[in-house]
Amino acid sequence: MLYHLLVPLAKSHIVFNLFTYITFRAAGATVTALVVAFICGPPIIRRLRERKVGQVIRAEGPASHQGKRGTPTMGGLIIILATVLATVLWARLDSRYVVVALVATLWMGGIGVLDDFLKIVRGKSQGLVARWKLVGQVSFGLGLGLVLLLWPLATNLRAASTQVPLFKYYLLTFWPPLYVLFVTVVLTGSSNAVNLTDGLDGLASGLTAITAGAFAIFAYLFGRFDATRYLGVYFLPGAGELTIFCGALLGAALGFLWFNAHPAQVFMGDTGALAIGGALGTVAIMLKAEFLLLIAGGVFAAEAVSVIIQTSAYRWRKKRHGKEYADQHRVFRMAPLHHHFEKLGWAEPQVVTRFYILGVLCAAIALATLKVR
Numbered sequence: 347m348l349y350h351l352l353v354p355l356a357k358s359h360i361v362f363n364l365f366t367y368i369t370f371r372a373a374g375a376t377v378t379a380l381v382v383a384f385i386c387g388p389p390i391i392r393r394l395r396e397r398k399v400g401q402v403i404r405a406e407g408p409a410s411h412q413g414k415r416g417t418p419t420m421g422g423l424i425i426i427l428a429t430v431l432a433t434v435l436w437a438r439l440d441s442r443y444v445v446v447a448l449v450a451t452l453w454m455g456g457i458g459v460l461d462d463f464l465k466i467v468r469g470k471s472q473g474l475v476a477r478w479k480l481v482g483q484v485s486f487g488l489g490l491g492l493v494l495l496l497w498p499l500a501t502n503l504r505a506a507s508t509q510v511p512l513f514k515y516y517l518l519t520f521w522p523p524l525y526v527l528f529v530t531v532v533l534t535g536s537s538n539a540v541n542l543t544d545g546l547d548g549l550a551s552g553l554t555a556i557t558a559g560a561f562a563i564f565a566y567l568f569g570r571f572d573a574t575r576y577l578g579v580y581f582l583p584g585a586g587e588l589t590i591f592c593g594a595l596l597g598a599a600l601g602f603l604w605f606n607a608h609p610a611q612v613f614m615g616d617t618g619a620l621a622i623g624g625a626l627g628t629v630a631i632m633l634k635a636e637f638l639l640l641i642a643g644g645v646f647a648a649e650a651v652s653v654i655i656q657t658s659a660y661r662w663r664k665k666r667h668g669k670e671y672a673d674q675h676r677v678f679r680m681a682p683l684h685h686h687f688e689k690l691g692w693a694e695p696q697v698v699t700r701f702y703i704l705g706v707l708c709a710a711i712a713l714a715t716l717k718v719r
Contacts, residue, residue, distance in 0.1 A: 348374075349438050368566060371436045372589045376597035379432035383601020387424050391605060391612045394418035399466055417610060420462045421602065422618020425551075426455045428598035429625070433591050441587040442499055447628055448591070450486065454537050454624030457482040458616035483537055483624075487530030490628065494529065495522055499632055500582045508634045511641065511715040514578035517634075532636045536627030539643070539650040541619040542682045547608035549684060549698045553645055553705045554622050555599040560642045560709040561629050562592035567716070568633055578719045580634070588629055595625060608695050641715065644708030645701050649682040656681035 349365050356363040364370045400416035430448060437444045461474040498505040506525035507517040520528055544550035567573040569586025602618070605611045614622075623646075630639035640647055659677045679689035687697045 347435050347439060349436070350440075368569070368586045368589050372562060372566070372593035375432040375436040375590045376593040378435055379428040379594040379597030380601045382428040382431050383424050383598055384604065386427055387421075387601065387605050387612075390424055390427075391418055391421065394420060394612065399462075414610070414613075417613055419466075419613040419615040420459065420617045421606065421612035422455065422458060422614040422616070422621055424605070424612075425595075425598045425602050425614060425618045426451060426621050428601055429591075429594045432594035432597060436594070437590040438587050441584055442497075443585055443588050443632055444591055446490070446493075446499075446632060447588060447625060450490070450533075450628035451621050451625045453486050454483070455617055455621030458618065458620035461616040461620075480534070483534045483620075484530055486624070487533040488526060490533065490631065491526030491529035494631070495525065499584070500580070500634070502583070503580055503634070508636050509580060511637050511712075512718055514719040515580065517580070528636075529631055532631055532639070533624060533627040535650065536630070536639065536643070536646070537620045537623030539646040540623035540626070541616060542653055543646050543649040543684070544614060544619040545682060546684050546688075546694050546698050547610040548603055548606050549701060550619055550622070551599045551603040551606050551614065552698065552702050553643075554626075555596050555603065556702070556705040556709050557626060557639075557643045557646070558592045558596040558599060560712055561626065561633070561635075561639075562589050562596060563713060564633055564635055564638060565589040565592055565629070568635070577716050579716065582633065585633055588633065591625075592629060595622070608698065638712050638715065642709045642712035644711075645705045649684065652678055652683040652686070653681045 349371065352362045352365045356366070395418050398416075399418055399420055429451060433444060433448060439445075457474070457479060461479060464474050495505050504517060504519055506520045506522045508520075508528075510516050510518050540550055540554070543553060565585055565588035567577065568579060568582045569584065569589070571581050574581040599622070602614065606614065626639060626643065630636050656676060656678050663671055663675060678686040680686055684697050684701065687700075688694065692700075
């Protein structure tokens with residue numbers, strides 16, 4: 347919004363020329379989202395507490411988590427509000443990249459709101475039935491895949507394609523229907539991975555800030571012709587505007603972390619986790635950097651894989667040897683992965699801090715792939 351209002355004034359007042367720079371607007375979006383989260387956080391938390399919108403804890407979860415019962419949830423509203431407001435304020439609103447990212451955030455956040463609401467009403471840890479949650483995620487993934495096929499964002503590249511890390515100017519091209527399926531899998535997997543990671547105070551929000559920061563850099567570089575030519579990656583005209591969106595998500599995650607750090611005053615719930623996962627997945631898809639998301643969000647991926655392994659191994663052993671054997675011989679002491687380390691005796695802040703370190707390492711490796719081509 348500020349871009350459209352103030353850039354025309356640059357002819358008479360040179361100071362407004364600052365708003366033409368993506369780096370300036372990205373910094374502004376980051377700070378704005380952080381401030382909005384700080385200002386809106388307390389009243390939102392207070393309203394959630396007054397309405398008794400408390401977290402429902404699974405009975406089979408770690409015993410140390412039972413004390414968190416009743417902590418306000420749906421705090422993801424803070425992240426969504428801060429991200430959307432900061433993006434609308436600082437980004438170019440005629441950018442299709444920005445519009446799609448905002449729609450993805452709101453769509454996935456809407457699914458999360460419904461899921462959290464049903465959990466609270468029913469007083470159980472299960473909210474929206476899994477298949478209906480999946481329907482909402484898949485429908486958006488299919489829609490996004492079709493839109494990108496029919497109206498490509500980067501007209502200089504094949505629509506049904508993605509870049510591959512470590513290879514210079516290499517596009518992995520898909521059969522169009524397979525590309526739509528690929529987009530759907532990435533989007534669904536990303537949203538669910540963040541949701542599974544949101545199990546400890548500050549874990550998902552801190553990792554979100556790290557991953558969003560990495561993708562802010564990717565978006566900026568991929569949107570500059572000189573940088574892409576130097577790095578040997580494909581130029582995506584207009585993609586630089588996603589730097590503002592990623593900066594806003596970074597600031598919102600850090601602002602939320604202020605209230606979500608151990609001991610948490612509020613949880614993001616599915617409202618925030620699904621919105622974040624959908625946002626990151628959509629940004630990666632539009633940047634044709636899905637494999638970079640797998641690397642930069644390596645901790646998110648590990649959390650999701652741990653659940654898949656645990657569930658698959660349990661079902662196989664139950665079918666082959668019976669339920670008692672399957673219960674006693676699990677791959678992990680508990681899934682997702684962060685609970686496994688809690689069961690090993692790690693304190694919650696210790697798990698979170700060490701996962702942050704791994705998250706920074708994953709982001710650094712993803713950034714390093716830009717030079718290793």
